[in-house]
Amino acid sequence: MGRLLAGGVVALLLAVCSVACSLIPLRPATSPSDSGDSHWLVSRLTAVVAAGDRAGYDALFTGDADAGIRGWIWTNLRLFPGVNFSTDSAGNLVAAWRSDLDSLPIKNRVGSISCVDATGCRVTDLGPQPGVVAPIWAVQPLQVARQGTVQVLAPVSGAGLVGWMSAAQAAQKTLAGLPLGQLKDNWDGNAVVEFPVDANAFAQRFGETSPAAYVNIGAITQLQAQFRDPGQGSVAWTKFTAHVVVNPMTTGGLTQDQQVFLLTHELVHVATSAWPIAAGATWVSEGLAESVAMDAVAGEGAKDWTSAKAACTATGLAVPGDDEYTSGDAKLQTAAYAVGGALVGLVRRHMGDAANDALLALRQGKPADGVDLATWALAWCKKSGE
Numbered sequence: 001m002g003r004l005l006a007g008g009v010v011a012l013l014l015a016v017c018s019v020a021c022s023l024i025p026l027r028p029a030t031s032p033s034d035s036g037d038s039h040w041l042v043s044r045l046t047a048v049v050a051a052g053d054r055a056g057y058d059a060l061f062t063g064d065a066d067a068g069i070r071g072w073i074w075t076n077l078r079l080f081p082g083v084n085f086s087t088d089s090a091g092n093l094v095a096a097w098r099s100d101l102d103s104l105p106i107k108n109r110v111g112s113i114s115c116v117d118a119t120g121c122r123v124t125d126l127g128p129q130p131g132v133v134a135p136i137w138a139v140q141p142l143q144v145a146r147q148g149t150v151q152v153l154a155p156v157s158g159a160g161l162v163g164w165m166s167a168a169q170a171a172q173k174t175l176a177g178l179p180l181g182q183l184k185d186n187w188d189g190n191a192v193v194e195f196p197v198d199a200n201a202f203a204q205r206f207g208e209t210s211p212a213a214y215v216n217i218g219a220i221t222q223l224q225a226q227f228r229d230p231g232q233g234s235v236a237w238t239k240f241t242a243h244v245v246v247n248p249m250t251t252g253g254l255t256q257d258q259q260v261f262l263l264t265h266e267l268v269h270v271a272t273s274a275w276p277i278a279a280g281a282t283w284v285s286e287g288l289a290e291s292v293a294m295d296a297v298a299g300e301g302a303k304d305w306t307s308a309k310a311a312c313t314a315t316g317l318a319v320p321g322d323d324e325y326t327s328g329d330a331k332l333q334t335a336a337y338a339v340g341g342a343l344v345g346l347v348r349r350h351m352g353d354a355a356n357d358a359l360l361a362l363r364q365g366k367p368a369d370g371v372d373l374a375t376w377a378l379a380w381c382k383k384s385g386e
Contacts, residue, residue, distance in 0.1 A: 034059065038113055041121040042085040042093070049077050049085075061123045062114070069127050076137035079144045087113065093123060097135060099144070101151045101190035102241040104225035108135045128204040133222075136245075139204045140197045149176075149190045153243075155197035164246075167259035168193050171267045174296045181356030183288075183363075186238055186274035191267055193244045202247055211249060216330045218262050219246045221269035235364070236274040244270060261300040264293040278365025282322040283340040288359055290341030291348060301341075308342035311335050312381035316374055317343060346376045 036044070041060060048056035057074055077083050083097040084105075093111035098104070109132045115121040128134040136142065141156045150168045154161050172191045175184070196202040203211040206220075214220075221244050229238040244266040254262065268289035277285045294301030311317060320336035327333060348355040351370060358368035 035119045036121065037118055038087055038091065038115060038121050041113055041123070042087055045085045045123065046083065049074075049083055052078065061126070072141040073126055073138060076142045079142060080137070092129075093126065095135065097137070098241065099151050099153065099192050100146060101149065101188075101192050102225075103188050103190075103239045104227055104241045106135065106224045106241055108133060108138070110135065110138055128207075130207070130209070132207045133224075134204050134207065136194045136196065136205060139201045148172075151190070151192045152195065153192070154195045157197065161195065163256055164193070164195070164259060164263075167256060167263050168267075170260045171263035171296070174264055174292070175267045175271050178292065179353070179356070180271065181353075181360070182236075183275065183356055183360055184271040186236055186240065187271040188239075191244070191270060192241075193246060193263065195246050196248055199249050202245070202249065205245060213328070214247055215249060216328065216333060217247050218250050219244055219266050221245075221266045221273070223273050226273075235276060238274075240273050242270045242273040257297050257300055261293045261297040264296045265289040268292050272363075275360065275363055277363055280322060281363050281365055282325050283320045283336070284344065284359055284363045286320075286325055286337060287340030287342075287344035290337050291344040294341050294345060304338040304341050307335060307338035309381070311339050312377075316378035316381050319343065319373065342380070343373055343377060346373070346380060347371060350376055 045057070045060055047053075048060070054074060058070070061070060077097075080097050081100060083095055086094045086096070088094050088109065091113065092109050093113055094107055095110045096105040096107045098106060109129050111126040111129070112124050113121055114124045127138050136153050143154050143156045145152045145154065145161075145165065147165060147169060150165065150172050152161065152165055152168065168191055172189075175187075175191075176189055178184075194205070196205050199211040202214065203209065206214075208214075221242055223240060223242045225241040226237040227239045228234070228236070232238055244263065246262075251259075251262070266289070269285070272285070272288070290304060294304050308317065317339055320340050324332050324336035344359065347358060350372075351358055354370060358371050361368040362371070
């Protein structure tokens with residue numbers, strides 16, 4: 001899930017790599033024919049992108065070569081190490097792609113094809129599809145930057161994302177060194193962060209016609225591909241690809257500490273994406289992400305402890321319901337994150353190394369031996385100066 005925030009529009013600039021650095025000498029693709037059925041079309045599209053054959057790419061579309069967003073999508077596609085096109089059961093155009101740091105390829109529906117006859121198929125649409133999650137490369141021109149185990153997919157027009165890269169590296173370092181037991185056993189240690197350029201791009205990224213549902217959200221961690229080894233006999237995904245998508249509507253005014261706090265929270269979600277979240281256990285997932293961020297950025301974490309203290313009653317702290325994290329009420333959401341973070345923080349404080357197994361059980365809706373939230377929360381609420 002995502003982290004609640006408020007702010008403005010994000011701007012970004014990364015010096016490591018840009019669209020320009022992808023323009024290397026490329027050989028043209030070859031094909032035994034210039035037309036065919038839908039299978040020929042998707043194979044040919046895959047081949048011309050891999051070979052850097054722009055003329056061959058343009059020839060596979062109806063209309064003018066530079067129509068719509070086709071030109072910058074071409075440039076974006078050249079930024080990734082292999083994009084394979086296919087069709088789904090309804091005949092829609094599908095792309096399987098991955099960033100340098102993704103464990104598994106991501107599949108997205110990205111367009112339509114039309115066939116006037118058995119040998120006359122062409123692409124009629126390439127870009128975001130209504131109601132369908134879109135890849136970031138289909139919604140805006142991109143630059144791709146990587147430093148170690150962190151990769152950022154950012155707008156080419158950005159002018160201030162060096163700080164975000166620094167924040168992402170700090171968050172990744174925290175997670176890499178954090179002993180979370182089985183909770184992060186299947187994480188590959190990599191972090192991929194996406195930055196939609198504006199509210200419209202953010203909405204398109206999630207298949208929405210409007211960004212209205214996200215006006216209180218700072219970022220969203222999205223599980224985009226997963227694989228379970230049947231030989232493991234576990235409920236967890238053995239491999240997965242998850243990206244953090246930062247909301248440009250709410251994050252433009254964040255300080256460096258707030259950026260680190262947000263990305264630390266989200267990378268906890270990335271690191272623990274192998275495990276499902278049972279109904280009623282959202283507080284465990286969000287609470288762990290918040291608790292780790294609270295520890296990592298003490299100044300920001302203190303605000304959560306204060307907010308949680310304000311939620312204390314005569315009986316302690318009430319466990320937030322799933323709906324409180326998605327209510328759309330900013331105050332209710334803020335309190336839910338703070339209380340969840342405080343409760344998980346109490347579990348970690350009282351149980352030490354055993355907390356990870358307890359939190360994993362709770363995340364799956366199972367009982368956790370040794371957890372006494374009611375007593376711990378009541379005692380904490382009665383203390384002063386904490």
